[in-house]
Amino acid sequence: MADSRTKTSDNSLGKQFAAVFKRDLLLSFRRKSDLANPLIFFLMVATLFPLGVSPEPNFLAEVAPGVVWVAALLATLLSLDGLFRSDFDDGTLEQVMLSPQPLMVVCLAKVAAHWVTTGLPLTLMSPLLGLMLFLPSDAMLGLMASLLIGTPTLSLIGAIGAGLTVGLKKGGVLISLLVLPLYIPVLIFGSGAVQAASIGLPVVGYLALLGAMLALGFVLAPFAISAAVRISVSG
Amino acid sequence: MSEPLLKVVDLYCERDERVLFDGLNFELSEGQLIQIEGANGSGKTTLLRILSGLSSHYEGDIYWQGEAIRDAKHSFLAALLYFGHQPGVKGMLTPIENLRWYAAIHPSLDEGSINSALEAVGLKGYEDVPCHSLSAGQNRRVSLARLYMNRAQLWILDEPFTAIDKRGVAAKEALLAGHVSQGGSVILTTHHDLSACGPVTKLNLDELMGT
Numbered sequence: 001m002a003d004s005r006t007k008t009s010d011n012s013l014g015k016q017f018a019a020v021f022k023r024d025l026l027l028s029f030r031r032k033s034d035l036a037n038p039l040i041f042f043l044m045v046a047t048l049f050p051l052g053v054s055p056e057p058n059f060l061a062e063v064a065p066g067v068v069w070v071a072a073l074l075a076t077l078l079s080l081d082g083l084f085r086s087d088f089d090d091g092t093l094e095q096v097m098l099s100p101q102p103l104m105v106v107c108l109a110k111v112a113a114h115w116v117t118t119g120l121p122l123t124l125m126s127p128l129l130g131l132m133l134f135l136p137s138d139a140m141l142g143l144m145a146s147l148l149i150g151t152p153t154l155s156l157i158g159a160i161g162a163g164l165t166v167g168l169k170k171g172g173v174l175i176s177l178l179v180l181p182l183y184i185p186v187l188i189f190g191s192g193a194v195q196a197a198s199i200g201l202p203v204v205g206y207l208a209l210l211g212a213m214l215a216l217g218f219v220l221a222p223f224a225i226s227a228a229v230r231i232s233v234s235g
Numbered sequence: 236m237s238e239p240l241l242k243v244v245d246l247y248c249e250r251d252e253r254v255l256f257d258g259l260n261f262e263l264s265e266g267q268l269i270q271i272e273g274a275n276g277s278g279k280t281t282l283l284r285i286l287s288g289l290s291s292h293y294e295g296d297i298y299w300q301g302e303a304i305r306d307a308k309h310s311f312l313a314a315l316l317y318f319g320h321q322p323g324v325k326g327m328l329t330p331i332e333n334l335r336w337y338a339a340i341h342p343s344l345d346e347g348s349i350n351s352a353l354e355a356v357g358l359k360g361y362e363d364v365p366c367h368s369l370s371a372g373q374n375r376r377v378s379l380a381r382l383y384m385n386r387a388q389l390w391i392l393d394e395p396f397t398a399i400d401k402r403g404v405a406a407k408e409a410l411l412a413g414h415v416s417q418g419g420s421v422i423l424t425t426h427h428d429l430s431a432c433g434p435v436t437k438l439n440l441d442e443l444m445g446t
Binding site for chain 2: 012015016018019020023026027030031086089090091092094095096097098099100101106233234
């Protein structure tokens, strides 16, 4: 018994991260509808927008950066409520909190799995949306790069809101209220990058800012997420 | 006498302006089994959540091996196995996947003994069936399989016998008796008679209930 009490090596932290990451991926692939939901939403916005506003290529090319980014942001928001919900309902979140290893590792692994199942597919799908909205082909690279760096930040920030509201019966609306103000800088610089790319200006500055936000989020958000989850479970 | 494993001093908890317990004192030493009794709603689950560190809505002090539990959090959690109100089993995963995940997040669980643990709880042959198609009792057995694969010193069990059949209960009683005789300690709530497990200390929450 004595040896088990002192055993926490980097190795077991890595093992824990990998186990949670793999489990969450497995769970989302077994529930395919949850996986497809944000992607279908993303695609629907791009399909309906020209029908509702104007099919004029010049106009669409002008608004495309904003539309794709807003759609990606809302699609991420849509998927956030489920991040901790099912773990909270079936009691596995309690068990995670009773692990002697830091809660932060588990939270980070869950966010990583969330990004792989939402942010990454959104990024890969974005050129299709760009094409549908007549985005100039020069801007495609900027679009994908900005989403690739921007969506992990969205997942990290969103997880704070999801952690805070998981104890509530209906947290969906509250998540949006909590998280949207923090999403605005990411949206501004993300769509700014695409706009700059579409008129041939350098995008590196925008991407650097998005990268800085991601770095800040990666370092600070896990503390906030684990504190939020702790409050919700002990409440 | 050596330091008690867990010591509770003057614990007070209220919920929705109703006092659940006030001035609760008890000690748990190695090889002791405490059964917490009380009517429904008397705060049994709340007490177990407080003891395991899940809930911080209390006043008073809890000591783990003589140290305040907040300071000894790591060594306390490493020695704890908690079986909660909800079984903590993912319906979309199979029993093996569930237990493998438990083994990864709790270093005190031994991953190598998953198969023998599943056999011991009578789930041999159900290893690859998703838990949502198992019965309620079988789901709880998946979670209880952790008892067969751990080296944790303190077990906190919330109604471990709910939805378990008679033979399963007898097996669990034998397991509890074995754990206690090896120097492990158990705190549990149940309405069962545990006389088969050896000496049982009873703690009745009804008597402590405030007005």
